[in-house]
Amino acid sequence: MNLTNALARLLLFPGLLFAVPAAWFFLWTERKAVALMQQRVGPPFMQPFFDFIKLMGKTVPRRSGRAGLLMKALPLIALASSAGAVGLLPVLPASGGFAGDLILLLALLEVPSMCMIAAGFASRSIFGEIGSAREAVMSVSYNVVFLLAIVSIAASQHSFRLETLAQLPSSPLRWLGVLAILVCLPAKLHLNPFSVPNAEQEIYAGPFTEYAGHELAMWDLAHGLEWVASTGLVATLLAPHVQIWWLSAGSFVVISFAVVLLLSVVATWTARLNIDSTVRFYWRCTLVFAVLATSFALLLRLRS
Amino acid sequence: MNLWKRLMCYSRRHSPWLFHMNSGSCNGCDIELVASISPRYDAEQLGACLQGSPRHADILCISGPVTRNSLQAIKTVYAQVCEPKAVVALGSCPASTNVFIDSRTIEGPLNKHIPVDVFVPGCPPRPDAILQGVAKAAAILAERRAKKSAAQEEQA
Numbered sequence: 001m002n003l004t005n006a007l008a009r010l011l012l013f014p015g016l017l018f019a020v021p022a023a024w025f026f027l028w029t030e031r032k033a034v035a036l037m038q039q040r041v042g043p044p045f046m047q048p049f050f051d052f053i054k055l056m057g058k059t060v061p062r063r064s065g066r067a068g069l070l071m072k073a074l075p076l077i078a079l080a081s082s083a084g085a086v087g088l089l090p091v092l093p094a095s096g097g098f099a100g101d102l103i104l105l106l107a108l109l110e111v112p113s114m115c116m117i118a119a120g121f122a123s124r125s126i127f128g129e130i131g132s133a134r135e136a137v138m139s140v141s142y143n144v145v146f147l148l149a150i151v152s153i154a155a156s157q158h159s160f161r162l163e164t165l166a167q168l169p170s171s172p173l174r175w176l177g178v179l180a181i182l183v184c185l186p187a188k189l190h191l192n193p194f195s196v197p198n199a200e201q202e203i204y205a206g207p208f209t210e211y212a213g214h215e216l217a218m219w220d221l222a223h224g225l226e227w228v229a230s231t232g233l234v235a236t237l238l239a240p241h242v243q244i245w246w247l248s249a250g251s252f253v254v255i256s257f258a259v260v261l262l263l264s265v266v267a268t269w270t271a272r273l274n275i276d277s278t279v280r281f282y283w284r285c286t287l288v289f290a291v292l293a294t295s296f297a298l299l300l301r302l303r304s
Numbered sequence: 305m306n307l308w309k310r311l312m313c314y315s316r317r318h319s320p321w322l323f324h325m326n327s328g329s330c331n332g333c334d335i336e337l338v339a340s341i342s343p344r345y346d347a348e349q350l351g352a353c354l355q356g357s358p359r360h361a362d363i364l365c366i367s368g369p370v371t372r373n374s375l376q377a378i379k380t381v382y383a384q385v386c387e388p389k390a391v392v393a394l395g396s397c398p399a400s401t402n403v404f405i406d407s408r409t410i411e412g413p414l415n416k417h418i419p420v421d422v423f424v425p426g427c428p429p430r431p432d433a434i435l436q437g438v439a440k441a442a443a444i445l446a447e448r449r450a451k452k453s454a455a456q457e458e459q460a
Contacts, residue, residue: 031348040346044318047351053315054362059387061359127357204356212359212386 010087013249014232019086022253023224024048026231026260030191033264048224055217070122071211074115075218081111082225089232090163091252092245102160106150109229112222113139113188116197119219120207131206134275135197141282142187142194148290149180152297153237167241173296178237180289182259185230187278189223191263193270194278202272231256231263313446316362316388319351320442323361323385327378327414329368332428333395337365340431340438352438358384363441365434369397369404370412382418388448390421390441394434399423 009015027048035042044050063071085108090097113135120132156173157164168174187194198206205211208219235255242248273281324337341347341354355361358381366378382391391414396402398414414420421444424437 035346035348038343040343041349042346043348043351047319050315050319050351051321053311054319057312057316057388058362061386201354201356205360208360209357210359216360 006087010084014089014091014228014252015087016083019083019225019228020221022228022256023221024052026227026256027220027224029257029260030227030264030267033261034268037265037268048220052217052220055220056214058213060213060215067122067124070118071215074119074122075211075215075222078112078115078222079218079225081108081115082222082229084108085229086225086232088162089229089236089252090166091232091236091249097161097163100160101162102150102154102165105162105229105233106147109188109226109233110139110143112226115222116207119211123207123210125204125209127204127209128207130203131197131199131209134199135207137275138187138194138196138278138282141279142184142286145180145282145286145290146184146188148294149177149184152290152293153177155294156297156300158301162236166236166239168237173293173300174237176289176293176296178234180286180293181234181237182262183286183289184282185234185259185263186266187282188230189227189263192267193273195267195272196275196278199272227260228256231259234259316446317442320363320438320445321355321361322352322363322365322438323355323358323381324365325367325378325381327366327368327374327398327412328371328410329395329397333367333397336428336431337367337394337434340434342431345431345435347435347438350435350439350442352435352442359386361385362389362445363438364389364391365394365438366391366398366414367394369401369407369410370414370417372409372411375411375417378414379417388445390445390448391418392422392424392434392437392441393420394424394437395429396425396427399425402427 011017028043028045031047032042085105088097088101088105088108117132117136120128120135153165153168153174154160157168159165186192190198198208208216211219232252235252238255239248239251242251324334326334339345341352347353358364364382364385368374370378393399393414397404398412398420401407401410401412404410404412411417422437422441424433426433
């Protein structure tokens with residue numbers, strides 16, 4: 001991947017120029033889908049954009065010392081890493097990439113969650129600390145399944161290159177892996193039934209209780225970009241491999257949108273679980289998928 | 305007014321985030337506020353949503369006649385809401401202390417202690433009246449800031 005290609009992917013498509021409007025669109029889709037299922041009209045189309053602009057114009061309380069510095073830096077780090085994760089997705093055919101870019105993508109997807117944990121503790125709010133502790137416990141649980149699923153798909157292809165995985169032929173292993181990733185996405189995106197860390201009203205706003213103004217706007221945008229990156233990862237694994245660029249980009253957008261709708265439906269159907277049940281669900285129920293996928297991948301590897 | 309300021313005013317009018325606070329209310333107004341975000345009234349059409357933290361809110365919705373115990377909490381929460389902010393007094397209690405008038409445990413009315421932008425009278429007020437109050441407060445929020453910045457420009 002040369003520098004021009006990398007910059008074009010980071011800044012244009014599927015990077016910031018595409019990802020920021022897509023993030024707002026996905027946030028709106030989620031809210032609108034929930035509203036329609038509750039027989040409401042829901043927010044106007046531009047709502048996430050208005051929210052962002054309004055938050056940018058609000059004042060932020062003055063904070064001194066290292067905690068203040070951390071509270072300023074953490075949302076920006078989360079935003080940058082989510083944007084980087086979106087930029088790495090191999091949406092267009094022959095878009096480049098490098099050996100091991102899957103590992104970088106997984107690391108970048110994990111950074112916002114770690115920033116969120118640090119943010120809650122840095123804010124010194126008791127509710128922030130509870131939210132952060134919950135996020136830490138939950139990320140240990142769902143990441144085992146999430147990482148095992150992706151590693152099993154990668155191991156079956158003998159490659160950690162995203163482009164190779166995007167060209168994966170349809171197999172039971174791929175579907176098992178995608179299913180395991182889909183089960184982890186509500187926890188990764190803090191949606192019902194796993195909206196435990198930022199449990200609205202229950203622990204105020206979780207790790208973001210003390211954040212205001214442009215810092216909160218950055219967190220919201222980072223969350224939107226996380227949506228684009230996580231649904232994009234599923235779209236990358238599911239999209240048919242074609243050489244026509246517009247068809248490839250179109251199928252990426254359509255599949256991402258379908259995943260957003262699916263997650264919204266699940267979020268509306270379910271109520272919030274408590275942290276014990278969440279951890280038990282991931283360690284007892286879904287680990288089976290991941291272990292199956294990994295054993296299947298190992299078998300495939302031994303046979304080849 | 306330049307484009308950014310106009311966009312900011314428009315966004316403020318269309319994205320009022322609420323924080324609800326009970327200052328000794330009988331719960332009637334609180335139920336009506338919750339009813340206004342239910343499917344029948346759907347406050348989200350105005351962009352309004354209830355927030356868990358006062359730091360995220362633009363509009364502080366206060367119900368109740370301001371009891372002695374809750375006074376300090378109201379002042380603290382009012383200070384925690386970041387500028388620009390507006391206050392909506394829900395019901396007759398914060399406006400006039402209602403049937404609790406002359407009680408020795410009541411410190412109301414609310415505007416003795418913090419500036420109130422919109423009063424929504426009623427015991428309790430209807431959800432559509434609350435929505436109208438919130439929409440008015442959002443408009444005040446946008447216009448106030450716009451006037452402030454215009455005054456600053458003139459001074460400069």
